[in-house]
Amino acid sequence: MNEIVRAIGNVFLKMPKGFVVTLRHFFKKPVTIEYPKKKKPMAPRYKGRHYLERYDDGTERCVCCGLCAAACPSDCIYMEPEENEKGERFAKVYEINQIRCIYCGFCEEACPEEAIFLGHEYEFSSPDLNSFIMTKDKMLVAHPRKENPFKKLIRKARKVYGTVDK
Amino acid sequence: MSNVSKTVTLNMGPQHPSTHGVLRVVLELDGETVVKAEPVLGYLHTGIEKTMEDKLYYKAIPCTDRMDYLAPMSNNLGFCLAVEKLMEIDIPEKVQWVRVCLAELTRINSHLVWLGTHALDLGAMSMLLYAFRDRESIMDMYEAVGGQRMMTTYIRIGGLAQDIPKDFDKGIRKVIKTIKAGLVDYETLLTNNEIFINRTKGVGVLSAEEAINLSLSGPLLRGSGVNQDLRKANPYSSYEKFDFEVPLGKNGDAYDRYLIRIEEIKQSMRIMEQALDGMPEGPYRAHVPGIVLPPKEDILYKMESMIFHFKIITEGFKTPVGAVYQAIESGKGEIGFFISADGTNKPHRVRVRPPSFINLAALPKMCEGNMFADVVCAIGSIDIVLGEVDR
Ligand code: SF4
Ligand code: SF4
Numbered sequence: 001m002n003e004i005v006r007a008i009g010n011v012f013l014k015m016p017k018g019f020v021v022t023l024r025h026f027f028k029k030p031v032t033i034e035y036p037k038k039k040k041p042m043a044p045r046y047k048g049r050h051y052l053e054r055y056d057d058g059t060e061r062c063v064c065c066g067l068c069a070a071a072c073p074s075d076c077i078y079m080e081p082e083e084n085e086k087g088e089r090f091a092k093v094y095e096i097n098q099i100r101c102i103y104c105g106f107c108e109e110a111c112p113e114e115a116i117f118l119g120h121e122y123e124f125s126s127p128d129l130n131s132f133i134m135t136k137d138k139m140l141v142a143h144p145r146k147e148n149p150f151k152k153l154i155r156k157a158r159k160v161y162g163t164v165d166k
Numbered sequence: 167m168s169n170v171s172k173t174v175t176l177n178m179g180p181q182h183p184s185t186h187g188v189l190r191v192v193l194e195l196d197g198e199t200v201v202k203a204e205p206v207l208g209y210l211h212t213g214i215e216k217t218m219e220d221k222l223y224y225k226a227i228p229c230t231d232r233m234d235y236l237a238p239m240s241n242n243l244g245f246c247l248a249v250e251k252l253m254e255i256d257i258p259e260k261v262q263w264v265r266v267c268l269a270e271l272t273r274i275n276s277h278l279v280w281l282g283t284h285a286l287d288l289g290a291m292s293m294l295l296y297a298f299r300d301r302e303s304i305m306d307m308y309e310a311v312g313g314q315r316m317m318t319t320y321i322r323i324g325g326l327a328q329d330i331p332k333d334f335d336k337g338i339r340k341v342i343k344t345i346k347a348g349l350v351d352y353e354t355l356l357t358n359n360e361i362f363i364n365r366t367k368g369v370g371v372l373s374a375e376e377a378i379n380l381s382l383s384g385p386l387l388r389g390s391g392v393n394q395d396l397r398k399a400n401p402y403s404s405y406e407k408f409d410f411e412v413p414l415g416k417n418g419d420a421y422d423r424y425l426i427r428i429e430e431i432k433q434s435m436r437i438m439e440q441a442l443d444g445m446p447e448g449p450y451r452a453h454v455p456g457i458v459l460p461p462k463e464d465i466l467y468k469m470e471s472m473i474f475h476f477k478i479i480t481e482g483f484k485t486p487v488g489a490v491y492q493a494i495e496s497g498k499g500e501i502g503f504f505i506s507a508d509g510t511n512k513p514h515r516v517r518v519r520p521p522s523f524i525n526l527a528a529l530p531k532m533c534e535g536n537m538f539a540d541v542v543c544a545i546g547s548i549d550i551v552l553g554e555v556d557r
Contacts, residue, residue, distance in 0.1 A: 007360055010359070010360040010363070011360050014354075014358035014359075015359055015360060017354050017358075018354050018355040018356075018358075018359055020354075021292075021351050021354050021355055022292050022355075025292075031299050031302070042309070043306070043309040043310040043313070044310075044331075045309070045310065045311070045312065045313035045328070045331070046309055046313055046314075047313040047314055067476065067479050067480070070479050070480045071225070071479045073221060073225040073228050073229075102228055102317065103314065104228045104314075104317070104319050105313055105314075106225070106228075109327070109459075109462065110475075110479045112465055112466070112472060112475065112476075114466070
């Protein structure tokens with residue numbers, strides 16, 4: 001008997017409250033966004049596509065030390081070193097196989113020159129498998145870099161006064 | 167001869183929407199009654215344990231993310247604690263508290279996905295949408311903290327990958343607020359929903375004795391009324407400093423497990439709030455030269471750190487000979503890591519005690535003799551992730 005009373009109470013008193021919950025969402029703003037038109041900003045630490053950084057004068061930061069390749073858990077970095085006429089090492093070949101890559105960011109953490117970093121770009125699907133082998137020219141950032149002039153100022157200031165925030 | 171009923175063998179899965187992945191259950195039916203239920207595993211086998219044995223210790227951490235992909239931080243934590251136990255590293259207090267906070271966040275994540283999918287299996291479509299809507303805030307937090315939405319790899323041997331972001335406190339509090347608002351919706355929708363009660367009450371019943379004999383853990387064990395929670399029984403990562411309750415069930419059915427998980431979400435939020443309120447200051451990595459990576463800032467300016475950095479990255483660290491087992495309470499139950507070290511820089515054997523796999527063994531007990539339609543509910547109430555079952 002108790003069970004029946006409880007069940008009737010549930011059906012006629014408590015369950016309509018549930019309907020109100022769903023009904024209320026009728027008048028709420030949608031939580032989804034229209035993806036290709038609008039994009040969610042990624043968090044500052046987001047790990048997307050790789051980039052190779054340059055010094056301000058345009059030379060590559062990477063010295064082909066191989067630390068990123070050693071740290072990579074999925075062994076997807078390949079490089080061949082060479083020296084330029086001044087005797088500085090640089091990477092003749094530097095490739096990342098983006099299909100093997102798991103975007104863990106270990107390479108970025110390992111790099112002692114801060115040469116490689118993972119950017120915020122995540123839309124690089126392609127029907128062509130070969131296009132996923134990222135070569136050096138695809139990864140190097142443009143020189144002179146196109147950046148927000150304000151950010152550039154901060155970067156310059158940091159260089160002069162040392163790193164202000166970490 | 168004519169009275170002998172014939173049984174029908176039915177394959178449920180591996181591609182069945184409510185087997186949560188690629189689980190196959192071979193059911194022997196006598197009319198509507200299940201005579202025998204046999205889970206068939208291995209469709210998602212990726213050899214993660216073996217892969218980990220082939221990697222340096224710190225490189226094995228990303229492998230752990232990929233087992234239970236709904237609770238990446240718990241898995242990271244389990245493995246890192248095991249290695250830290252092996253190497254006898256003392257962890258700074260701040261790291262421990264951050265880890266607790268993130269482990270609880272992960273528990274909520276795991277429970278929310280369970281709640282959504284379990285309710286969807288039983289026909290409550292809107293629950294899935296609400297649960298995933300609120301889970302999104304957790305994903306955003308993961309992204310802000312570790313840079314990835316699912317495979318965070320944020321907890322490392324000896325500390326964390328990076329310091330916590332500046333708005334960590336604010337972010338977590340926002341998540342708590344979202345989940346609290348969401349919980350009101352879930353409970354109004356399900357707790358007193360007669361359809362949900364009818365489909366879950368008395369389904370998949372396990373007595374306390376059966377649960378212990380099957381060596382179950384997590385909400386499945388506590389649903390049967392056994393008070394066993396590793397956070398209380400065997401505290402790790404300074405869980406003993408937090409004040410929380412372990413909810414227990416009475417009947418050991420699917421409805422009790424639902425109530426327990428809802429209560430656990432609330433308790434997790436309590437722990438997170440305590441962790442935020444008392445968050446100590448300190449470094450985000452232990453200072454153990456040669457074993458724990460020095461902070462990135464040091465590498466650029468200090469020669470000594472640079473050398474250790476090179477050494478650890480290229481050849482890892484040598485461990486003492488021995489074996490350790492470290493278990494933690496993840497959202498699904500006890501996840502344990504056994505590492506047998508042979509003195510080299512790679513583990514000799516890694517064995518994971520996955521909660522999903524062992525809990526899945528209770529499925530035949532739950533289903534046999536019961537109605538066919540309740541199999542879906544029983545599978546759902548176990549909360550399995552096939553990535554972890556098969557590894
Ligand atoms: S990217 Fe960095 S770690 Fe990799 S080879 Fe170049 S300098 Fe070394
Ligand atoms: S992100 Fe990880 S997997 Fe990808 S190249 Fe870097 S280290 Fe390798």
